[in-house]
Amino acid sequence: MSDWVGFCGGEDRLLLCAALRSVDPRAALEFVGSADALRRSLLEAAPTELGALVGPAVNGVSSVNLAAAIARDGNARSVVLVERGVTGSLRSRAARAGVDVVLDLESVGAASDGGRPAAPAAPARGPASVEGPRAPVVVFCSGRGGVGKTSVVATAAAHAASWGLEVCALDLDLACGNLFSCFGLPGGSDLARIGAASDLSCGVVDSLRASVCPGLSVMGPCGLPEASELASVRAGELISTLSTLCDLVLVDTSPTFTDAVAQAAQLADRLVIVSDGGPGTPAALARTSGLAVRLGVARTRIARLENRANPRERANLALCRAEVGLETARVFRAFEGGFEAEDLLASGRALDLVESGSPFSESVATALAQMLEELGSLPDVDQARRAAQGAAGRRRFGLLGKRREAR
Ligand SMILES: Nc1ncnc2c1ncn2[C@@H]1O[C@H](COP(=O)(O)OP(=O)(O)OP(=O)(O)O)[C@@H](O)[C@H]1O
Numbered sequence: 001m002s003d004w005v006g007f008c009g010g011e012d013r014l015l016l017c018a019a020l021r022s023v024d025p026r027a028a029l030e031f032v033g034s035a036d037a038l039r040r041s042l043l044e045a046a047p048t049e050l051g052a053l054v055g056p057a058v059n060g061v062s063s064v065n066l067a068a069a070i071a072r073d074g075n076a077r078s079v080v081l082v083e084r085g086v087t088g089s090l091r092s093r094a095a096r097a098g099v100d101v102v103l104d105l106e107s108v109g110a111a112s113d114g115g116r117p118a119a120p121a122a123p124a125r126g127p128a129s130v131e132g133p134r135a136p137v138v139v140f141c142s143g144r145g146g147v148g149k150t151s152v153v154a155t156a157a158a159h160a161a162s163w164g165l166e167v168c169a170l171d172l173d174l175a176c177g178n179l180f181s182c183f184g185l186p187g188g189s190d191l192a193r194i195g196a197a198s199d200l201s202c203g204v205v206d207s208l209r210a211s212v213c214p215g216l217s218v219m220g221p222c223g224l225p226e227a228s229e230l231a232s233v234r235a236g237e238l239i240s241t242l243s244t245l246c247d248l249v250l251v252d253t254s255p256t257f258t259d260a261v262a263q264a265a266q267l268a269d270r271l272v273i274v275s276d277g278g279p280g281t282p283a284a285l286a287r288t289s290g291l292a293v294r295l296g297v298a299r300t301r302i303a304r305l306e307n308r309a310n311p312r313e314r315a316n317l318a319l320c321r322a323e324v325g326l327e328t329a330r331v332f333r334a335f336e337g338g339f340e341a342e343d344l345l346a347s348g349r350a351l352d353l354v355e356s357g358s359p360f361s362e363s364v365a366t367a368l369a370q371m372l373e374e375l376g377s378l379p380d381v382d383q384a385r386r387a388a389q390g391a392a393g394r395r396r397f398g399l400l401g402k403r404r405e406a407r
């Protein structure tokens with residue numbers, strides 16, 4: 001059985017396949033011959049088993065109405081609408097109807113004609129502002145607070161920069177985020193500004209990146225907690241643009257699954273659920289993975305990270321078997337870093353933590369390198385390759401030295 005089922009006129013099928021690949025590179029797509037057959041196959045499948053792909057109108061069937069009806073039926077894993085000459089009003093109509101993604105067939109066609117990758121998927125809630133290849137987006141979430149998301153994101157971002165990547169760490173804990181403090185910055189960049197921007201062009205998004213060191217920037221949260229609603233609605237759009245400006249986007253999130261976190265999860269190449277083995281771990285994993293699956297996140301994109309793990313113990317794979325969506329999830333581990341890790345992060349010295357070669361830092365490097373390897377994006381530098389093998393060892397060069405090595 002294919003992962004996606006689609007309907008369009010025969011002449012558009014190839015272009016539709018290309019469009020779908022810009023959203024899900026590993027998609028398997030099967031076409032059916034009518035709008036009715038499309039709805040029927042989705043209704044007959046298990047909930048969220050299939051994604052729906054609706055192409056340009058055929059025989060008077062309005063594509064947006066068909067996509068809206070499928071979204072209303074509620075059984076599709078996600079609904080993607082592909083049309084020609086997509087307008088802002090079509091996007092907002094589709095967004096209101098619960099359609100997940102709207103793609104413009106004209107830009108897909110132009111991209112595939114030139115042999116370039118297709119434009120990034122634009123979330124239904126806003127116009128696409130950019131075109132071009134997308135950097136991997138890795139989102140760290142949890143169903144509980146204090147499990148180490150921010151510590152892991154800060155440490156992973158510092159490692160990625162040391163491997164020569166241009167990385168942006170985005171803080172979507174919009175009301176209370178403190179990612180910037182791990183790097184000793186006095187404050188974050190105020191994401192409430194994206195609420196006021198008429199379009200999220202590369203220039204606007206770039207201006208929101210607060211530089212930590214060459215190759216590493218931080219973005220967010222909101223200056224005032226009450227302004228977080230303003231930024232929240234455009235989080236997906238922000239990530240889409242950001243991913244064309246960097247080599248890697250790492251997203252820190254709030255303990256609760258807000259609208260912003262949901263948008264990030266849907267765009268994530270890897271959605272990493274972080275846990276720390278505390279008493280609420282199984283319930284938090286079940287809640288978070290179940291929600292991710294209901295949001296349409298492909299199971300193959302969900303991973304789990306056991307933080308504060310003991311290197312002498314094995315990963316708890318039983319937790320995966322029990323939870324919705326985690327059956328196939330890869331398990332990574334970040335080791336307990338003790339007082340040293342806590343102290344360095346609390347005093348804004350995440351870069352020093354990465355230099356320290358602590359078990360926490362090195363295990364985060366390994367987790368990140370292995371994820372990038374799976375995504376085909378591991379940088380071709382010795383330190384990254386060694387990290388992927390779980391043998392990063394102590395760093396012998398400073399951050400800038402590593403960046404030089406990468407060039
Ligand atoms: N592996 C670890 N070893 C030692 N200390 C850790 C480790 N992971 C996290 N900590 C510490 O635990 C505390 C909570 O971590 P952190 O703020 O990263 O969690 P969080 O999931 O981002 O929390 P919140 O949900 O409130 O945003 C911090 O003091 C951090 O330094």
Ligand SMILES: [Mg+2]
Nearest residue numbers: 149150173178
């Ligand atoms: Mg945090």
